Amino acid sequence: MIALAAAALFAGLAAARARRDAAEPPGNAPGRGAEAGGESTQIQIGGATITVSIAAGRTDLPAPQLYAWVRRAARAVNAYYVTFPVARARVNVRPTPGRDGVFNGFTFCPDSGLLTTRIAVGEHTTEAELADDWMMTHELVHMAFPSMQDQHHWIEEGMATYVEPIGRAQDGQVSAASVWKWMVEGLPQGEPEPGDRGLDNTHTWGRTYWGGALFCLMADVGIRRETRNRAGLQDALRGIVAAGGTMDHDWSIERALATGDKATGTKVLQDLYAKMKDSPAPVDLGQLWKELGVEHTGGHVTFRDDAPLAAIRKAITEPVKAKVAPAKP
Numbered sequence: 001m002i003a004l005a006a007a008a009l010f011a012g013l014a015a016a017r018a019r020r021d022a023a024e025p026p027g028n029a030p031g032r033g034a035e036a037g038g039e040s041t042q043i044q045i046g047g048a049t050i051t052v053s054i055a056a057g058r059t060d061l062p063a064p065q066l067y068a069w070v071r072r073a074a075r076a077v078n079a080y081y082v083t084f085p086v087a088r089a090r091v092n093v094r095p096t097p098g099r100d101g102v103f104n105g106f107t108f109c110p111d112s113g114l115l116t117t118r119i120a121v122g123e124h125t126t127e128a129e130l131a132d133d134w135m136m137t138h139e140l141v142h143m144a145f146p147s148m149q150d151q152h153h154w155i156e157e158g159m160a161t162y163v164e165p166i167g168r169a170q171d172g173q174v175s176a177a178s179v180w181k182w183m184v185e186g187l188p189q190g191e192p193e194p195g196d197r198g199l200d201n202t203h204t205w206g207r208t209y210w211g212g213a214l215f216c217l218m219a220d221v222g223i224r225r226e227t228r229n230r231a232g233l234q235d236a237l238r239g240i241v242a243a244g245g246t247m248d249h250d251w252s253i254e255r256a257l258a259t260g261d262k263a264t265g266t267k268v269l270q271d272l273y274a275k276m277k278d279s280p281a282p283v284d285l286g287q288l289w290k291e292l293g294v295e296h297t298g299g300h301v302t303f304r305d306d307a308p309l310a311a312i313r314k315a316i317t318e319p320v321k322a323k324v325a326p327a328k329p
Ligand SMILES: [Zn+2]
Pocket: 019, 020, 021, 138, 139, 142, 156, 157, 160
């Protein structure tokens, strides 16, 4: 399942150049078994080299399955950005005794400048749990956006929350229906509550993760409406990466959004930011689902292709190569 409920204990604003997605605070690992860990490998993807290390500790799954899980996440990021955002990165996997699942994702830029994700895998984590995991992809997506001041943390989390399932869909790992089901069920948590003072001033978990994702969906639909579906948020975010806006660089939000807008030839990101930064700006999601042709009944999502924005809905989860027009003869 793609669900951010596990991140509900999000503990406030992380320090600059560090993004912590903890399902719970880092625990005190009891004494590890005598298994020798310390294995590592290198994954080549999208022109990048990712060094994956597994710390000492027991896991029921052998190392190659853990490496394959990291590779799938890197592939989803590579599908969305049509490159891996940085030339070199590091992933440190920490086996955790007596547990299952994937937790305590944390991505940061150490003094060396080598972007690093630390993530925990339980001793009893299963292949099915790795197949359903969203967190590894979410962490790698963080590398593809410049570091913001704390006040703008919502765009870092919102962007990672929004891009992760779409990248996995574009890589064929999850269905388009599962992406929209996740949005229909999750995004209401990003709506403003009474007393809300806009995304820059309301640092709750819901507004940070889902409010930021809501900004991204509105931006995606807005860019596609304005460009007649020739460009989307994906092009804006790729433009930011192409201009050097990765997590190892500190940018202002204004610079990031202006760079993204330049890539699509619109002002959608900057206009939306002006609207949502210091006022609640609720979104009529029911109306939006109707326009996109997304129907949600009995826990299932079905699509209506006669909806006015059905082509936009389809384009959002389509692989990039399907969108690139063939070269003219
Ligand atoms: Zn995050």
